[in-house]
Amino acid sequence: MTQFWQLLFEGFSLGCVYALIALAFTVIYRSSGVINFAQGAMLLAGAYVISWLTVNEGVPFFGAVAIAIVALALSGVAFQLLLLRRVATQRPIFAVVMITIGLGTALTSGVDAVFGSSTRVLGDPWGSTALHAAGLVFDWVKLWAIVFVAVVLAAFYVLDRHSRYGLAMRATASDEEAALAVGIPVARVQALTWAIAGSLAVLAGLFLSGYPSSPNPSLGESALTAFPAIILGGLGSPVGAVVGGILIGLIEVLAQGYDPSWLGNNFYEIAPYIVMIGVLLAKPYGLFGVRPAERL
Amino acid sequence: MSQPMLSVCGLGLRFGRLTAFEDVEFTVADGELFAVIGPNGAGKTSLFNVLSRVYEPFAGRVRLGERDLLRLRPRELAGAGLARTFQNLALFGDLSVLDNVLIGRHHLMRCGALRDGVFSRRARREERAHRTAALEALAFVGIDAWADTPASTLPYGLRKRTELARALAMEPRVLLLDEPVAGMGEGERSEISELVKRVHGEHGVTILLVEHDMGMVMDVADRVLVLDFGRVIACDTPAVVQRDPRVIRAYLGEGLEAA
Numbered sequence: 001m002t003q004f005w006q007l008l009f010e011g012f013s014l015g016c017v018y019a020l021i022a023l024a025f026t027v028i029y030r031s032s033g034v035i036n037f038a039q040g041a042m043l044l045a046g047a048y049v050i051s052w053l054t055v056n057e058g059v060p061f062f063g064a065v066a067i068a069i070v071a072l073a074l075s076g077v078a079f080q081l082l083l084l085r086r087v088a089t090q091r092p093i094f095a096v097v098m099i100t101i102g103l104g105t106a107l108t109s110g111v112d113a114v115f116g117s118s119t120r121v122l123g124d125p126w127g128s129t130a131l132h133a134a135g136l137v138f139d140w141v142k143l144w145a146i147v148f149v150a151v152v153l154a155a156f157y158v159l160d161r162h163s164r165y166g167l168a169m170r171a172t173a174s175d176e177e178a179a180l181a182v183g184i185p186v187a188r189v190q191a192l193t194w195a196i197a198g199s200l201a202v203l204a205g206l207f208l209s210g211y212p213s214s215p216n217p218s219l220g221e222s223a224l225t226a227f228p229a230i231i232l233g234g235l236g237s238p239v240g241a242v243v244g245g246i247l248i249g250l251i252e253v254l255a256q257g258y259d260p261s262w263l264g265n266n267f268y269e270i271a272p273y274i275v276m277i278g279v280l281l282a283k284p285y286g287l288f289g290v291r292p293a294e295r296l
Numbered sequence: 297m298s299q300p301m302l303s304v305c306g307l308g309l310r311f312g313r314l315t316a317f318e319d320v321e322f323t324v325a326d327g328e329l330f331a332v333i334g335p336n337g338a339g340k341t342s343l344f345n346v347l348s349r350v351y352e353p354f355a356g357r358v359r360l361g362e363r364d365l366l367r368l369r370p371r372e373l374a375g376a377g378l379a380r381t382f383q384n385l386a387l388f389g390d391l392s393v394l395d396n397v398l399i400g401r402h403h404l405m406r407c408g409a410l411r412d413g414v415f416s417r418r419a420r421r422e423e424r425a426h427r428t429a430a431l432e433a434l435a436f437v438g439i440d441a442w443a444d445t446p447a448s449t450l451p452y453g454l455r456k457r458t459e460l461a462r463a464l465a466m467e468p469r470v471l472l473l474d475e476p477v478a479g480m481g482e483g484e485r486s487e488i489s490e491l492v493k494r495v496h497g498e499h500g501v502t503i504l505l506v507e508h509d510m511g512m513v514m515d516v517a518d519r520v521l522v523l524d525f526g527r528v529i530a531c532d533t534p535a536v537v538q539r540d541p542r543v544i545r546a547y548l549g550e551g552l553e554a555a
Contacts, residue, residue, distance in 0.1 A: 162419070162420075162423055163419070164401075164402050164405035167391075167395060167398060167399050167402070168399065168402055170388070170390075170391055170395070171388045171391060171395075171399045174388035174389060174390055174391055175386060175387075175388055175389070177386065178382075178386035178387065178388060179388075179399075180370050180371055181348065181370065181380065181382070181386055182374060182379075182399055182400050182402065182462065182466065183371050183372070183373060183374025183375060183400075183402055183403040183466070184371060184399065184402050185371050186371070
């Protein structure tokens with residue numbers, strides 16, 4: 001039973017980080033219909049920027065995190081305004097998605113070119129320290145992941161539900177031209193979503209590369225692990241992204257912990273996809289997705 | 297009538313070599329209900345799309361109060377006091393009716409993302425005030441009972457009213473109504489006519505109305521401008537326009553008989 005609770009904690013913590021990644025996908029998708037395949041690379045870049053600032057430049061850890069968030073948010077805004085926005089008005093959405101794949105590849109190679117492929121140290125204050133309680137081991141970095149994610153999600157909820165930008169984001173997602181017609185600065189709203197996605201990427205990168213992991217080139221792939229979360233939760237639903245993210249984290253860690261050997265090695269890697277397919281069979285629009293209303 | 301609310305001068309629009317309209321001139325006084333009519337393809341909706349900065353004219357000037365309307369960007373129109381409804385609805389289908397109306401007040405909202413993010417007291421007070429205003433607009437057009445319903449699930453007439461409520465909630469000085477009774481039955485038409493009159497009377501807003509339905513235009517408008525093949529052929533009170541031989545030839549003859 002101890003093992004179960006231990007895995008539950010670790011799965012929940014990982015799931016919280018997946019929730020951030022899934023939310024970043026969702027925020028951009030909702031305002032522009034684009035799935036940002038560069039999300040993983042942005043996360044990778046975030047983790048490396050923090051590591052570089054703390055280890056090489058001697059910046060205090062939280063200062064480094066703040067700088068990384070500003071840097072990634074600004075890069076996201078620049079990318080949206082200078083490139084994506086110009087393309088999106090005249091090309092099918094598919095072309096825009098391809099551009100995000102290109103950006104992801106370029107960013108990953110860039111990180112590799114600058115930092116090499118060796119594993120780095122994150123430079124976080126928690127390291128491998130842990131809280132021991134009730135016979136379980138709570139790594140501090142995993143505990144703080146849960147706390148940070150809770151705070152970030154609460155702030156996002158308020159922004160989304162109670163601010164003019166939340167409403168503007170949802171309206172832009174619903175109909176871009178109508179949004180312009182009622183005076184919504186669509187370009188600014190979409191830039192804001194990229195800033196949010198960039199900030200979320202830094203936090204996700206930070207907690208994914210905490211102990212026992214570290215900043216390494218394969219971090220970007222974990223964004224793809226969070227991918228079933230947005231489908232499972234319902235594309236375009238922030239609640240779905242969070243619930244889906246946590247579910248995927250739990251499933252992955254539990255499957256890894258109990259590792260049924262008759263299913264072969266690394267079953268945990270495909271377990272999230274199996275659950276996703278199961279959910280989609282029962283609910284084609286995901287757990288919190290809304291079936292588009294059709295008029296007959 | 298001192299300073300006109302809206303003045304249009306020598307306005308012309310072309311699509312390639314096709315001229316949609318040219319030499320269009322008129323002024324709308326503060327508080328006037330001004331209608332634009334004309335046969336199909338006369339350029340009515342194109343004129344509206346120039347005024348709402350969708351199309352760029354090749355000639356002419358448009359002044360909205362003190363400001364040069366043609367120098368504003370589309371999203372700045374709401375702030376300049378111009379709101380419009382669409383012939384084909386432009387609602388946010390998956391948002392609730394209330395949210396659809398609330399969004400019209402985006403340009404009136406002051407608190408930025410940061411202050412909203414920490415949910416300050418001022419942000420909350422502002423939010424409440426905007427909700428109240430949006431609900432009032434819904435009540436005015438008579439659809440407050442549907443506030444929480446997704447807009448796309450409403451029947452056509454109620455969606456038209458939602459759009460009108462949104463335009464009202466924008467607190468415009470000039471309201472552009474593009475065929476508000478198109479596709480409606482007799483009963484609904486007279487209801488909307490009454491509503492437009494009430495909007496005009498109680499909100500004191502200047503209204504520019506494009507409409508196909510002659511009965512409605514003659515009933516509600518202070519003055520009527522008639523477009524035919526992209527040219528102004530008359531601009532006067534409904535009574536005078538109805539007797540104008542050129543107008544009768546172009547349009548009204550059949551129109552009135554049919555109505």
